[in-house]
Amino acid sequence: MTHQSTATPRTIAFIGAGNMASAIFGGMVDAGYPADRIIATARSRETLDALEQRYGVSTTQDNAYAVSQADVVVLGVKPQMMHDVCQALTPAVQNRKPLIVSVAAGITCDSLERWLGGDLAIIRCMPNTPSLVGVGASGLYATAQVTEEQRGLMDEMLTAVGIVEWVEEEGLLEAVTGISGSGPAYFFLFIESLEAAGIELGLNAETARRLAIQTARGAAEMAFFSEHEPAELRRRVCSPNGTTERAINSFEEDGLRDIVERAAKASGVRAAELARELDR
Ligand SMILES: NC(=O)C1=CN([C@@H]2O[C@H](COP(=O)(O)OP(=O)(O)OC[C@H]3O[C@@H](n4cnc5c(N)ncnc54)[C@H](OP(=O)(O)O)[C@@H]3O)[C@@H](O)[C@H]2O)C=CC1
Numbered sequence: 513m514t515h516q517s518t519a520t521p522r523t524i525a526f527i528g529a530g531n532m533a534s535a536i537f538g539g540m541v542d543a544g545y546p547a548d549r550i551i552a553t554a555r556s557r558e559t560l561d562a563l564e565q566r567y568g569v570s571t572t573q574d575n576a577y578a579v580s581q582a583d584v585v586v587l588g589v590k591p592q593m594m595h596d597v598c599q600a601l602t603p604a605v606q607n608r609k610p611l612i613v614s615v616a617a618g619i620t621c622d623s624l625e626r627w628l629g630g631d632l633a634i635i636r637c638m639p640n641t642p643s644l645v646g647v648g649a650s651g652l653y654a655t656a657q658v659t660e661e662q663r664g665l666m667d668e669m670l671t672a673v674g675i676v677e678w679v680e681e682e683g684l685l686e687a688v689t690g691i692s693g694s695g696p697a698y699f700f701l702f703i704e705s706l707e708a709a710g711i712e713l714g715l716n717a718e719t720a721r722r723l724a725i726q727t728a729r730g731a732a733e734m735a736f737f738s739e740h741e742p743a744e745l746r747r748r749v750c751s752p753n754g755t756t757e758r759a760i761n762s763f764e765e766d767g768l769r770d771i772v773e774r775a776a777k778a779s780g781v782r783a784a785e786l787a788r789e790l791d792r
Pocket residue numbers: 527528529530531532533553554555556557559575588589590591593597615616617638639640641693694
């Protein structure tokens with residue numbers, strides 16, 4: 513990650529450095545973001561010690577202290593904890609007025625603004641865990657208070673760990689959640705299923721896993737780099753009346769497309785439910 517655009521890298525506090533937040537800042541550090549500009553917080557010292565050792569970031573269990581040092585505050589706790597964490601941070605946030613970024617599923621900008629005392633620039637981000645290996649996908653929505661410079665800063669942070677797509681309506685983040693936020697789990701499930709099928713067909717477990725993972729990786733890389741669309745790449749694997757055609761027909765007969773659409777919608781619906789359940 514390069515920093516030609518800003519003379520001094522911004523200090524970023526990650527409040528709640530769990531799976532998702534650490535995937536983002538871990539990816540940023542690996543891409544060259546200065547670790548001494550990142551402050552991570554968590555409840556347990558063990559979590560923080562491990563992150564300090566792995567990435568060299570600063571850590572503290574004191575959320576308000578982290579906010580007092582930060583230009584950008586990334587809220588990375590579970591949605592169910594967000595209200596209490598925000599309320600406890602209100603004085604520090606109002607004193608410092610950093611850019612607020614939430615990665616929590618569901619929680620709206622309106623709730624965050626209210627919980628943090630109002631008059632803030634807020635970005636909602638729906639990232640995903642492959643950010644850790646630089647292949648993340650993040651959808652972002654910004655409130656009117658967010659400046660072009662702050663948008664640029666988020667672009668810079670997140671393009672270091674993957675692709676960034678801005679949406680102009682907050683509600684579209686539910687769709688982003690259903691596709692890319694939850695999406696890695698769908699592909700892991702597919703890999704698990706293919707591995708299990710390989711074992712069922714007589715392969716040893718390690719061979720089945722290696723073949724399944726490498727095939728998923730190869731297909732994703734081909735889809736990413738190819739000038740052809742995924743449907744064309746699929747057709748090129750299917751010889752007429754061959755083996756793949758038989759397998760694809762089996763998927764189609766079993767309704768794979770509807771199954772996927774229902775699952776993606778269910779994730780988005782749950783994001784909207786979380787917003788309603790947790791608003792107060
Ligand atoms: N996991 C994913 O794939 C994605 C998750 N998200 C969102 O990211 C958020 C976090 O999820 P995830 O990373 O999976 O969850 P984790 O449970 O892995 O991380 C939550 C972190 O918050 C910390 N924490 C809890 N309470 C506090 C507190 N009071 N102060 C400071 N830190 C606290 C925990 O600390 P400790 O370790 O000490 O318990 C933990 O490190 C959620 O809102 C989720 O919706 C968004 C996109 C994808």
